[in-house]
Amino acid sequence: MRISLEWLQELVDFSMSPEELADMLTMAGFEVEDIEDRRTWADGVVIGKVIDRQPHPDADKLSVCTVDIGATEPSSIVCGASNVKADIYVPVATVGTFLPIVDLTIKPRKLRGVPSAGMICSLSELGLAKESEGIYIFQSEALVPGDDARPLLGLTDVILDVTSTANRADALSMIGIAREVAALTGNPLKVPSIPDDFGVASSQALAIAIDEPSACPIYIGTTIDKVAIAPSPTWLQRRLEAAGTRPINNVVDVTNYVLLEWGQPLHAFDRDRLQTVTQAATQAAAQGNKKVQGNALTIGVRFAKADETLTTLDGQDRTLDAQSLLITANDQPVALAGVMGGEDTEVHSGTENLLL
Numbered sequence: 001m002r003i004s005l006e007w008l009q010e011l012v013d014f015s016m017s018p019e020e021l022a023d024m025l026t027m028a029g030f031e032v033e034d035i036e037d038r039r040t041w042a043d044g045v046v047i048g049k050v051i052d053r054q055p056h057p058d059a060d061k062l063s064v065c066t067v068d069i070g071a072t073e074p075s076s077i078v079c080g081a082s083n084v085k086a087d088i089y090v091p092v093a094t095v096g097t098f099l100p101i102v103d104l105t106i107k108p109r110k111l112r113g114v115p116s117a118g119m120i121c122s123l124s125e126l127g128l129a130k131e132s133e134g135i136y137i138f139q140s141e142a143l144v145p146g147d148d149a150r151p152l153l154g155l156t157d158v159i160l161d162v163t164s165t166a167n168r169a170d171a172l173s174m175i176g177i178a179r180e181v182a183a184l185t186g187n188p189l190k191v192p193s194i195p196d197d198f199g200v201a202s203s204q205a206l207a208i209a210i211d212e213p214s215a216c217p218i219y220i221g222t223t224i225d226k227v228a229i230a231p232s233p234t235w236l237q238r239r240l241e242a243a244g245t246r247p248i249n250n251v252v253d254v255t256n257y258v259l260l261e262w263g264q265p266l267h268a269f270d271r272d273r274l275q276t277v278t279q280a281a282t283q284a285a286a287q288g289n290k291k292v293q294g295n296a297l298t299i300g301v302r303f304a305k306a307d308e309t310l311t312t313l314d315g316q317d318r319t320l321d322a323q324s325l326l327i328t329a330n331d332q333p334v335a336l337a338g339v340m341g342g343e344d345t346e347v348h349s350g351t352e353n354l355l356l
Contacts (some may be wrong), residue, residue: 002036003177011178013187018158024184025340026122030171034161038154038242044097044106045149046070047138048077048120053086055222058112067092067121070146083134088137091121091149101127126274127155128241138173138233140347173263188277192261202298202341204271211302215325219301223271224354227251236290251347251354267327267335271297271353273345276328299355300328303342308333312340 005018014021019281022032048067051074056062063084069092077092084090093099097106100126108117119125120130138152150156152340164171173179175191182189186193204223210216230250231237236257237247245256255266274297304320310333311317318336320326335341347354 001162001172001177002243003162003174004239005159005160006157006177007174007239007242008030008181011175011190011192012182012185013190014032014185015182016197018160021181022160025160025180028050028180028184029165029168030180031163032160033163034159036161037290038127038157038159038160039102041149041213042091042093042097042155045093045099045126045153045155047092047143047145047147047297048075048090048118049086049143049147049153050084050086050120053084056112056114057253058114062111062114064114067120068145069118070096070144075117076115077120078111078114079119079120079135081120081122081134081168082122082326083137083178088322089138089143089145091138091153093119093121093125095355099125101254116270126155128224129153133313139145139314145151149287151254152234154235154242157242173259174261176263195305204353207296207298209298209300210299212325215303216301219299219327222301223356226352227354229349229351249347249349251351265338266356267356268347269329269334269341269345270347271355272351274329274334274355277334277344278332293309297355298330300326301327302328304333308334310334311343312336313346314340 005021013027016024018035018037022035026032046069048069050067056065056078058066061080063079065077065079065084066074067077095106095108098104106119110117119165120135122134123129123136123179124132162177170176179189180203204225206223208219208221208222210219229251232253233252236253240253240256243260245260248254249270255268258264258266259266266348275325278297304324304326306322308320309317310320325337326333327337333342336343
């Protein structure tokens, strides 16, 4: 489990160094496998504004960019990314910067005969993604060229990679670790406040039916109407990335965030796709009889039947056995309980209504 110390500081106060905190947790029975100081990943990376972009005279896939990095004169930087253009803000590794993730020290050089003093960076070059299709472009337009880029990239943090023992499931979350630190230091735990009224209203009927209470004693769901799928705020994306989770969209990201913070698993279904799946199955069983009317859903928890199948979010067609615990919609499999949702009911860019 990857523990962001910036996030942890919001939940419990502590003044010790990352190394001291790691030692304290180790003595309390947790194994700290690594201390990842992300502050060192981009020391010397600043905010740059691309003033002008021209094609390289001798290379079709290269661009010659004039970039304001807050110095007296703008820098000329040769860039190979296809998404570079004028009037964008980008992270720029200045001359002398060492990028440890790619083991590269930035030096003045010529690329196909054109001088280049610096490098416009992608997220992968900064250690924030395994792969990048192009350079990273800051979304904000109120940035100052030359300012340290690390706060905007989430690279002011230190991450502890912590392993807990099998009997400490209570510690498998940010609040769980914060509770442990509070007990060890005597400092109060600052649990996030939860409003009494979330303002969520839905007219959709929903019922829960648990066939296997010994395997799943409680399953809770609610419907949420008229959502708008969009990217998550940058701060939320950075926290997920620090925890080793890839941001997808605001709905999926919130479910992952709650899991990381509270240790409470959540899954969001596209409610309209659930309805489509259940209606299609019912119509097939009725061999073309009249279309099912109404929007009532019964969400169930049961073990799979012999040779029952489910295509999961990773695109894998899975043949289930009697030990596979399922989440169902009107008895149709829609998720492997506690493991992965189904592909046919996943949240997508056009999702409007949810079952959470």
